[in-house]
Amino acid sequence: xxxxxxxxAVPDLDQSIRFYSTLFGTAPTKRMPDYAKxxxxxxxxxxxxxxxxxxPGIDHIxxxxxxxxxxxxxxxxxxxxxxxxFDEEAVTCCYAQGDKSWVSDPAGVxxxxxxxxxxxxxxxxxxxxxxxxxxxxxxxxxxxxAMETPxxxxxxxxxxxxxxxxxxxxxx
Numbered sequence: 001x002x003x004x005x006x007x008x009a010v011p012d013l014d015q016s017i018r019f020y021s022t023l024f025g026t027a028p029t030k031r032m033p034d035y036a037k038x039x040x041x042x043x044x045x046x047x048x049x050x051x052x053x054x055x056p057g058i059d060h061i062x063x064x065x066x067x068x069x070x071x072x073x074x075x076x077x078x079x080x081x082x083x084x085x086f087d088e089e090a091v092t093c094c095y096a097q098g099d100k101s102w103v104s105d106p107a108g109v110x111x112x113x114x115x116x117x118x119x120x121x122x123x124x125x126x127x128x129x130x131x132x133x134x135x136x137x138x139x140x141x142x143x144x145x146a147m148e149t150p151x152x153x154x155x156x157x158x159x160x161x162x163x164x165x166x167x168x169x170x171x172x
Contacts, residue, residue, distance in 0.1 A: 009054035062112035092124035
């Protein structure tokens with residue numbers, strides 16, 4: 001089963017937690033000093049907010065799946081749609097460990113499809129902290145350019161052995 005994912009960058013985390021807790025009628029299921037997440041069943045959504053210095057507003061949207069098989073199916077559909085994608089395995093992001101596939105839609109909106117298999121005690125690599133010119137593939141705005149880079153011209157995808165670049169991605 002799939003769950004819609006929305007991640008919003010906010011200027012004041014505490015104020016936003018109060019707002020969204022009132023709106024959703026429940027406290028966050030996960031709260032960290034710079035991050036909060038609600039795993040809602042009605043509507044079925046993984047709604048996350050963070051205050052990590054990004055421009056306030058929608059950071060990215062996506063689909064969370066319950067298995068690697070579902071992730072493979074959804075990733076295949078992204079590739080079939082003709083968009084350049086890139087995949088990551090066993091990455092730490094948003095206080096969780098998981099496998100991911102990223103794409104930007106025709107309007108430039110970043111989409112993340114992911115399978116989470118464990119919690120993490122750190123946020124992980126923050127794409128917003130990456131320096132200009134970095135070639136990593138962790139869902140930053142720099143990665144939109146990475147997806148447009150000709151296949152085979154990039155050095156790495158997230159710079160770690162745990163990341164798996166696909167030929168479609170231009171990462172590797």
